[in-house]
Amino acid sequence: MIVCDMQGTVQKYEADAEALFGWTRQEVLGKMNVGSFHVPRNVPTLVPRLLKEASVNGKFEEEVTLMRKDGSTFQAVLSVYPVIRDGKQVGFMGRTRPLGPPTAIPVGSLWFQALRAPFLIASIIPVLVGALAAWQIRTAFNLPFFLLCFLGAVFIHLGANMANDAWDFRSGNDANVHHLNPFAGGSRVLIRGVLNPRTHLAVALTFLGLGSLIGILLVTQVGWPLLWIGIFGVAVAYSYVGPPLRLAHRGLGEIAVALEFGPVTVLGTYYVLARTFDPAAIVLSISLGLLVAGILWINEVPDIPADSAVGKRTLVVRLGVPRATTVFGGIIGAAYLVLVLGVVLAGLTPWTLLALFALPLAIKPVQGLQKAGADPHALIPSNAGMIMATLATGVLLLVGLAIQAILK
Structure with missing residues (x-):
């Protein structure tokens, strides 16, 4: 599970996310944007869309391609929900269900x-x-x-x-x-x-x-x-x-x-x-x-x-x-x-x-x-x-x- 603020900066990063994406908590918390877990081509389009859909509809869920720290990718079902506090949205919570193993590390x-x-x-x-x-x-x-x-x-x-x-x-x-x-x-x-x-x-x-x-x-x-x-x-x-x-x-x-x-x-x-x-x-x-x-x-x-x-x-x-x-x-x-x-x-x-x-x-x-x-x-x-x-x-x-x- 990953939680971010309204700007996408990660505020909560559970151990399962650390194992899944390869980034440590020290590297992520308060520093990285959730878009870093997506392949670069999806950052300008998919990431704004999923955040908007989660805010408007209360949930986003779709099969997407995600990226690990080493650059390898994997398919997963991504579910994103708005985080509400005192009646106001303050961020987003995401859950990832991998559908298979990651690809080889793309060194080239x-x-x-x-x-x-x-x-x-x-x-x-x-x-x-x-x-x-x-x-x-x-x-x-x-x-x-x-x-x-x-x-x-x-x-x-x-x-x-x-x-x-x-x-x-x-x-x-x-x-x-x-x-x-x-x-x-x-x-x-x-x-x-x-x-x-x-x-x-x-x-x-x-x-x-x-x-x-x-x-x-x-x-x-x-x-x-x-x-x-x-x-x-x-x-x-x-x-x-x-x-x-x-x-x-x-x-x-x-x-x-x-x-x-x-x-x-x-x-x-x-x-x-x-x-x-x-x-x-x-x-x-x-x-x-x-x-x-x-x-x-x-x-x-x-x-x-x-x-x-x-x-x-x-x-x-x-x-x-x-x-x-x-x-x-x-x-x-x-x-x-x-x-x-x-x-x-x-x-x-x-x-x-x-x-x-x-x-x-x-x-x-x-x-x-x-x-x-x-x-x-x-x-x-x-x-x-x-x-x-x-x-x-x-x-x-x-x-x-x-x-x-x-x-x-």
């Missing part, structure tokens, strides 16, 4: 989850934009160099994802994440106790090393300016939360990410292919950097309590939700305004203004943050919406650059 799936591969959009789009800009502006393209840029950016990004999770686990940040927003809180795979933390960090550093080797190879081919871009990029990738700099802890993480996925990635790719920097390419890099920073910004809101608990004083933590919401709107507005200014002042092709068609998509997350505030689960659609807005903007920029390249 946990390693893939550790990569946080879906977030690679934040590096792939800038590489593509930088490459297409080089073709449109300078009629410059080299397929082997482009592929090396692509692989290098992906390796650095994967290394950054895993290194950040490695250091968040060691700092205790993961243990303080009580929400189930899939866009925040990192992968949190290490708390499951399946993957070896030292091996996990070694894999992260290996990815960073591979990306660095590709960068060194490209430096030997295109020149020294790329070296300084590469050094900065790798340093930021490791040091976002890695010691000794811990940029996010110092309130510099959001700025570093904007530079990493904007100027570093876009201009790095552009320079490899065009062997120079142009104002129009700089404008594109600033716009994309702001949008990726926007993804990070809204994803940091659900993590404010966990980040605060371990001294990770991001800009969002320092500002608080109301002011962070205002700044978020400014970041989004600036990302599109800079494109207009680039057309007027920097020779950027007017076709890139097709990206403005994505502006309504980008406004929705701002409105969603205004409405949801610090509620991590109400914010899920806005977290997803910011990623989609960035993707749409990137695709429209690519279309605009391609049209201009074809027409000229």
